[in-house]
Amino acid sequence: MTKWVQVCAADDIEEEDVIRFDHGDRTFAVYRSPDDEYYATDGLCTHEKIHLADGLVMDNVIECPKHNGRFDYTDGSALGAPVCVNLQTYPVKVEDGLVFISL
Amino acid sequence: MESLTIIGAGEAGTRAALHLRESNWDGEIVLIGQEPHTPYERPPLSKTLLAEGIPPPLLSSAEQLQELQIQFLQSSQVAEIDRQSHRLRLQNDEFFPYNKLLIATGASARKLTCTGGEHALVLRNLDEALAFCCLLAPGKHLILIGAGFIGLELAASARKVDCKVTVLEMAQRILGRAVPPEVAEVVASEHKRQGVEIRCDIELDQIQASKSGYTIELKNGESISGDLVVAGIGAVPEVALAEAAGLDIENGVSVNAFLQTSDPDIYAVGDCCSFPHPLYEQQRMRLEMWRCARDQAECAVQNLLGETKEFSAIPWFWSDQFELSLQVAGLPSFAKRVIPRTRPDGVTIYFGLNDQEQLVSAAGIGTGNSVAKDIRLAEMLIAAQKTMNPAELCDPKLNLKKLLKS
Ligand SMILES: Cc1cc2nc3c(=O)[nH]c(=O)nc-3n(C[C@H](O)[C@H](O)[C@H](O)COP(=O)(O)OP(=O)(O)OC[C@H]3O[C@@H](n4cnc5c(N)ncnc54)[C@H](O)[C@@H]3O)c2cc1C
Ligand code: FES
Numbered sequence: 001m002t003k004w005v006q007v008c009a010a011d012d013i014e015e016e017d018v019i020r021f022d023h024g025d026r027t028f029a030v031y032r033s034p035d036d037e038y039y040a041t042d043g044l045c046t047h048e049k050i051h052l053a054d055g056l057v058m059d060n061v062i063e064c065p066k067h068n069g070r071f072d073y074t075d076g077s078a079l080g081a082p083v084c085v086n087l088q089t090y091p092v093k094v095e096d097g098l099v100f101i102s103l
Numbered sequence: 104m105e106s107l108t109i110i111g112a113g114e115a116g117t118r119a120a121l122h123l124r125e126s127n128w129d130g131e132i133v134l135i136g137q138e139p140h141t142p143y144e145r146p147p148l149s150k151t152l153l154a155e156g157i158p159p160p161l162l163s164s165a166e167q168l169q170e171l172q173i174q175f176l177q178s179s180q181v182a183e184i185d186r187q188s189h190r191l192r193l194q195n196d197e198f199f200p201y202n203k204l205l206i207a208t209g210a211s212a213r214k215l216t217c218t219g220g221e222h223a224l225v226l227r228n229l230d231e232a233l234a235f236c237c238l239l240a241p242g243k244h245l246i247l248i249g250a251g252f253i254g255l256e257l258a259a260s261a262r263k264v265d266c267k268v269t270v271l272e273m274a275q276r277i278l279g280r281a282v283p284p285e286v287a288e289v290v291a292s293e294h295k296r297q298g299v300e301i302r303c304d305i306e307l308d309q310i311q312a313s314k315s316g317y318t319i320e321l322k323n324g325e326s327i328s329g330d331l332v333v334a335g336i337g338a339v340p341e342v343a344l345a346e347a348a349g350l351d352i353e354n355g356v357s358v359n360a361f362l363q364t365s366d367p368d369i370y371a372v373g374d375c376c377s378f379p380h381p382l383y384e385q386q387r388m389r390l391e392m393w394r395c396a397r398d399q400a401e402c403a404v405q406n407l408l409g410e411t412k413e414f415s416a417i418p419w420f421w422s423d424q425f426e427l428s429l430q431v432a433g434l435p436s437f438a439k440r441v442i443p444r445t446r447p448d449g450v451t452i453y454f455g456l457n458d459q460e461q462l463v464s465a466a467g468i469g470t471g472n473s474v475a476k477d478i479r480l481a482e483m484l485i486a487a488q489k490t491m492n493p494a495e496l497c498d499p500k501l502n503l504k505k506l507l508k509s
Pocket of ligand 1: 110111112113114115116135136137138145146147148149179180181182207208209210226227228253341344372373374375390391392393394396419420421422423
């Protein structure tokens with residue numbers, strides 16, 4: 001059975017932005033896209049272990065704050081050097097104004 | 104282009120080789136590097152390598168280079184570019200014909216010229232960094248000459264391994280014109296808080312070796328003794344090959360807007376070249392910045408493949424010291440005035456405007472990557488050459504992303 005974990009209120013994430021979400025000893029990045037969809041990926045860049053939530057979201061791309069490695073956060077794909085390893089993504093749902101991710 | 108030969112397997116040279124393959128080009132690539140290592144990332148040398156002993160990540164593994172059919176000549180120094188017969192001579196007197204050539208020879212650390220200057224270590228490559236690692240130990244007193252970025256990163260790393268650190272700077276303040284004075288002030292006070300002694304406005308006389316270490320003598324008669332002396336006084340572009348080959352040199356291998364040297368078959372990129380920047384009054388500049396080296400490599404490759412792409416990326420760099428990270432986009436030296444914007448978290452971003460109220464630079468420093476988002480947006484605003492309203496810009500409630508999109 002999938003385990004849904006509550007992240008935050010849907011309004012806690014601005015449109016076209018990202019927040020960091022720590023759960024247990026893991027860390028995630030949870031996104032709200034410009035067209036108001038929610039997504040979640042691993043929280044750390046695959047180049048060096050840097051929190052992606054400090055980076056800039058533009059359309060469906062999160063850019064790492066350290067060396068501008070770019071990922072498509074909707075499917076986790078790495079978009080070119082210096083990042084070459086994709087991000088793991090996680091299912092997200094919004095219910096009663098709350099965001100949940102499935103781990 | 105039938106084949107590309109690249110001199111220098113650093114950030115720029117290696118990126119060029121990889122980018123050619125990313126662009127699905129299947130011609131011959133020869134990458135020649137004089138260092139006895141697989142291409143590695145340079146910025147971590149003064150940071151995580153010194154402080155934590157973590158080896159720098161590779162730009163590409165030997166297997167990957169092989170898989171991509173990039174012929175990599177390690178420990179091979181190019182001794183001469185023979186433009187007449189289109190061939191290179193290596194140090195071991197082997198000859199290599201070339202079709203198109205990319206010079207990516209980088210820079211080397213500037214040496215101290217005072218008496219005894221040869222006692223000062225420098226840090227530019229992995230071997231120098233590894234040698235330095237072996238010498239750093241708790242309780243050792245490190246004297247660093249020059250308070251630029253690499254020197255200060257080194258100071259911070261040395262403090263992390265419990266060395267005593269004294270920094271001697273000739274200028275009135277640290278970091279020169281690369282950052283606004285306010286940012287330099289934050290860096291200086293963090294170093295002080297962490298126990299680094301920084302002394303500005305000193306005049307160096309000579310360095311003397313003694314039984315137990317080294318003594319620095321200042322012109323005012325004072326002397327300071329320590330176990331190790333390091334010079335962090337900047338870098339000089341590696342232009343010897345290009346110069347001997349008769350290419351135009353001007354504070355680096357001189358290239359045009361397309362990164363082509365005065366010989367149409369030869370391009371130059373990275374720390375070794377100077378280029379005119381279209382967003383900064385076409386002023387010729389040479390940058391020593393990691394991202395610029397990579398961006399130029401990609402731009403030159405596209406031009407070698409037949410495009411005509413002007414290099415116009417906004418200068419950008421970062422530096423990590425203790426838990427702080429600073430980032431600068433654009434060129435603060437072009438700013439006619441500086442607008443500070445203090446955010447609710449206390450971090451200030453310094454925006455530089457020119458006479459036309461266009462954004463030309465942005466600089467900030469904070470813990471972790473807290474300034475990254477603002478600096479990245481500022482970089483895009485600089486590229487967009489928008490006219491700014493200074494009163495708006497200092498208001499932290501102004502949404503930079505909306506401003507960019509408006
Ligand atoms: C310690 C350190 C820390 C840094 N930190 C940062 C940072 O935090 N942020 C930032 O933006 N930038 C930083 N930089 C700058 C950044 O690393 C450089 O801008 C970048 O490496 C330039 O790439 P390049 O390929 O032009 O030169 P390099 O990376 O220097 O590569 C040039 C290569 O060419 C080789 N070569 C030279 N001549 C020959 C020859 N005749 N034959 C064969 N090979 C040759 C050299 O040995 C070298 O391996 C740092 C630099 C150093 C040294
Ligand atoms: S840490 Fe993310 S790109 Fe380098």
